[in-house]
Amino acid sequence: MSATSPHAATQPLTMSGAEVVLRALKDQGVEVIFGYPGGAVLPIYDAIFQQNAIRHILVRHEQAAVHAAEGYARSTGKVGCVLVTSGPGATNAVTGLLDALMDSIPLVCLTGQVPTHLIGNDAFQEADTTGITRPATKHNYLVKRSEDVARVVHEAFHVARSGRPGPVVIDLPKDILINKAPYVEAPPATQPHRSYRPVTAPDMAQVRKAVALMKQAERPVIYAGGGVINSGPEASRLLGEFARLTGFPVTNTLMGLGAFPSQDPQFLGMLGMHGTYEANLVMHGCDVMLNMGARFDDRVTGKLSHFAPTAKKIHADIDPSSINKNVKVEVPIVGDAGQILAAMIQVWKEDSQPPKREALAAWWRQIDTWRGKNCLQYVQQGKIIKPQHAVKRLYEITRESGRDTFITTEVGQHQMWAAQYFGFEKPNRWMTSGGLGTMGYGLPAAMGVQIAHPDALVIDIAGEASILMNIQEMATLAQYRLPVKVFILNNEYMGMVRQWQELLHGGRYSESYSAALPDFVKLAESFHGVGLRATEESQLDDVIREMLATDRPVIADIAVAKDENCFPMIPSGAAHNEMILGPGQEGGVAGVTDEGKVLV
C-alpha cells in the first residue's frame, strides 16, 4: 500500500468507498453476491443499483445469505460473497460464518458498520463485528482508512481462497463507504503477503517416506476428505488414478463424498459414526492409513485410544495445525491434496519396490466378507415408507434422469441417510454442514447452488424440523424462479435427537416431537411453489418423478416411518469395531459407557 498510495494521491479521486468495493469485487471475479440491505450498507446498495457486472440475490435472512454463498462456493470452487448490514445483520451471519470455517469454505462477507466516529458509542445497530466474528472466521478486517479499502478487499479474497480456505469478514464503516477512496489493483500473484504464506507444495522427502510405507502395506486404506474436494476437480481425478495404481481401498468422509466415485469397486462408502461396516472395519484393521485431506474428526475416529491400533499413519493436510491435533501420525505431509497426490503417483511409479500384491489380495477377500454383511440393508414392507427407501428411490430415479444433480441437506438422520444411500460420482455435487452441523443449512445452500448452476437439478434432502429453520427462503426461490426441490423425510420428530434419546436416555423423548407442523403442500403453494405429498410407498416414485418434472420450486413432503433409526452407528465413546448394526443384523456391543454419554 505504501508503494501505491503516493501515486494514487496524485490523481483526483472519483470513486466512493462503496464503488471501490464493487470494483474490487468485480476484479476478484465476483459475479453474484448474496445479501440483505440495511442502514449501514446503503452506500453499497446504491452502487449496486448503478452497475450491471455483479448480480445481487436478496435473501430473507442473513444466515441464509451465508449458507447460499457456501452452496455457491462448494458447487463451483469459487469464493462465495455476502453483503449484510451492521449490528443484527452481522450477528445473524455468524452461524453461517462459523459453518464455513468448520467446513473450510471460501467466503468473503462484507458487513456494514456505524461511521468511524461513532464506533464504541453503542450507536444504533452497532456491534463489535470484528470482535464477535474473530473466532468464527479465518481472518477479519475493520477498514478505518479510505486508502485501505481496495487493498483489504483484494487481500480478503486471497486469504479466503488460499491455503485451507475459509470465511473472511470485512467490516466497512459507513463514512468509509461514502468518502472518496483510491482504487488499487490486486497485487500480482508473485508478490507474497507480508506474513501469510501457506505451504502448498509438499516436502518430497516426506512423500517418498509415505510411498515407501505404502509399498510395504499389507492392509492399506485411503481415507479421503474435504481437502481433496477443496483442491479442485483435478485432485479427485488424481485420487482415482492413485487408487487404481495402488489397488488400495478408498473410504470418504462426510465432507469428501464425491471425491471418489461411489460406483467404483474400490469404494467402501463413508466411514465414521454412521459409516459402513466395511469402511470402519478396514479403518480399524489396516496396517497403513493414508489420510488425504481429512482431519481425524471425532465423528470419524470414535474412541481415540482404540482408533486404528495397528496402523502406521500418513496424514496429508494443507493445515499444519491439523497434524497431530487428535491423532499422532508417523508421516505428516503439509501441502495441497492435488499436489501431494501428483507427487505420490510420480514417486510410486519411479520406486522399483513392488507392492505386496498377495497380501493386498487377501485384504480384499477380507473386505468382501465384511461387505457381505450388507450393512445398509433395510426392509421396505407394507405401506409405510422407510426413509432409507425414499432416499434410495430418489437416487435411482435422478440417476435414470441423467441430469447433473446437486444434493444439499439439513442436519440429522435424513442427512446421514442421504450420505449413505445417495451416490456421488463427481466432486462438488454434495453440500452438507459437516463440522458445525447447522440445521437450516440445506435450503439456502441449495439456493446458492441453483444460482451457480441454473440448469442443474438441485435437491435439498431435508427433515421436517430442520427445514423450518430457514423456510423463509422459499420466498427467495420464488423471486428468482429457482426450481430447487425440497425433499422432506417427514417423521414428525427431530429424528437424530429422538434416536439418541431412545438409545442413551431410556426412551424419554424430551421435546423432540415436531408438534403443530405446517401443511407443507399448502406452505409450498403459499410461497408460489408446488407442494406434493407421499404417505404410502405406492405413491413415492410418482411423487419423485413429478417433482423432477416440475420446473418450479417444489416441496415434496414424504411421510416416513416415525421410529426408524440410522444404522450402522458407532455409539459415542466406542471404537470402530463396536458398531451397532440395524435390526436383524449381528453387531458389536450396543452399550454406551458413562464416559461415552458425555460426548456429543
Place this chain on the structure above:
Amino acid sequence: MADDSGNFRSATIAVLVENEAGVLARVIGLFSGRGYNIESLTVAPVDEDRRLSRITIVTSGTEMVIEQIKAQLDRLVPVHKVSDLTLAGPHLVRELALIKVVGSGEHRVEALRLADAFRARVVDATTESFVFEMTGNAEKVDAFCALMRPIGLAEVSRTGAVAIVRGSSALSV
C-alpha cells in the same frame, strides 16, 4: 486428544506479529477459545518503524498441546514467526517488577538489606515507603516478594517474561 499426559512441560514462545489493531486479541482469543494456559504474556513493538511486535508467551501443556499452540499461532494471518525458545536452546528469560514496601523502623532497614542482596534498586522513597525495581526470572521475583511480605509488601506490578536466545542467531521476519 490422544493421551500423552506423561510429558507435561512449560514453554516460552516468541511470536513476531504485524503491529496492527486486534492482533493481541487474536492471540489471546486463540488461547482462551482452545483452552490453553497463559502463564504470562508480554507485547511491544520491536522494530525501527514499529510495524512488528514481539509477543512472548509462557505456557504449559503436553508436548502435543504445545505443538498445537505453535501451529495455531502460526496459522493466524498477521503472524510472521513462531519460535519455541524452550526448544531453541539456551535462552535468557527476564521480567521487570516494581515492588512497593510500606513500613517503618527496623523493617525499613531490613527491606534495604534484602533489596541489596537481590540487586533491587530503590526508585522511589518516602519516610514510610520504598518502591524497588528489579529484574530477573520469575522465581527470583517470587522469592523477593515472599521475603518482603512480612516486612510490609503493599503492591506489586510485574511485566511477565521477555526472553531471547543466547548466541548470534536472531529471530527476524
